[in-house]
Amino acid sequence: MKVVAFERQQQGTGASRRLRNAGKTTGIVYGGETAPQMIELDHNALWHALKKEAFHSSILDLEVAGKSQRVLLRDVQYHPFRQLVLHVDFQRIDPKKKLHTKVPLHFLNAETSPAVKLSSAVVSHVVTEIEIECLPADLPEFLEVDLSKIEAGQSLHAKDIALPNGVALTAHGDAENPVVASATIPAGAVSEEAAAGEGETPAA
Numbered sequence: 282m283k284v285v286a287f288e289r290q291q292q293g294t295g296a297s298r299r300l301r302n303a304g305k306t307t308g309i310v311y312g313g314e315t316a317p318q319m320i321e322l323d324h325n326a327l328w329h330a331l332k333k334e335a336f337h338s339s340i341l342d343l344e345v346a347g348k349s350q351r352v353l354l355r356d357v358q359y360h361p362f363r364q365l366v367l368h369v370d371f372q373r374i375d376p377k378k379k380l381h382t383k384v385p386l387h388f389l390n391a392e393t394s395p396a397v398k399l400s401s402a403v404v405s406h407v408v409t410e411i412e413i414e415c416l417p418a419d420l421p422e423f424l425e426v427d428l429s430k431i432e433a434g435q436s437l438h439a440k441d442i443a444l445p446n447g448v449a450l451t452a453h454g455d456a457e458n459p460v461v462a463s464a465t466i467p468a469g470a471v472s473e474e475a476a477a478g479e480g481e482t483p484a485a
Contacts, residue, residue: 282341284322285322286308286310286343287321288321297367301324304325305322305323306321306323306327306368307320307368308369308371310352310373312375313373322369324366327369331366334385337354337385338420351373353374356368357369357370375417378416379415380416383410384422384423385410386410386411386424388404388428389426389429390427390428391404391462394429394430395431396432396464397464400432402466404431404462404464405462405464406462407459411459413448414449418447426441426461428462432464433466434464435463436462436463436464437463438461440458442461
């Protein structure tokens, strides 16, 4: 995905305000052996790009002054109540060094799981993204979470996710294997198995 930016000559609160009034958003590119670079981007183009999931989890081709560099979006600052992007941070990527980043989770097959079909359970997505470690070339846009075998009362953990080659989960102490989805039966719900049992006539 390509992103076009321009070198930012002026800094400071006043300069940032003038850029926002002109439909621009300030940003910075950092990392690697190159000095940090102040940039500005078209606000409307950036706003629409930020609505795309891939913009947050893919390696981007950032073009500044005709030169392209590979980056990851690292931070976005929004206005507290207006639809306005105040600032963005991009990090340069070294193709030979592993990176740590979060990728979204796509949950599949919940509607065909035993939890839903047999027990009328509700499958909840406890987390919607997870942190991974990999080389830039191995970075997936998302990870799929297969819920086809989850049963009522069960939970699916991070280590149950099938990972692509070259991708590893990033452990964080007690949160090394967090729950990513769980299946619970709502109060008052009756499973198909229970309903079938209630309909049987007791033997004389």
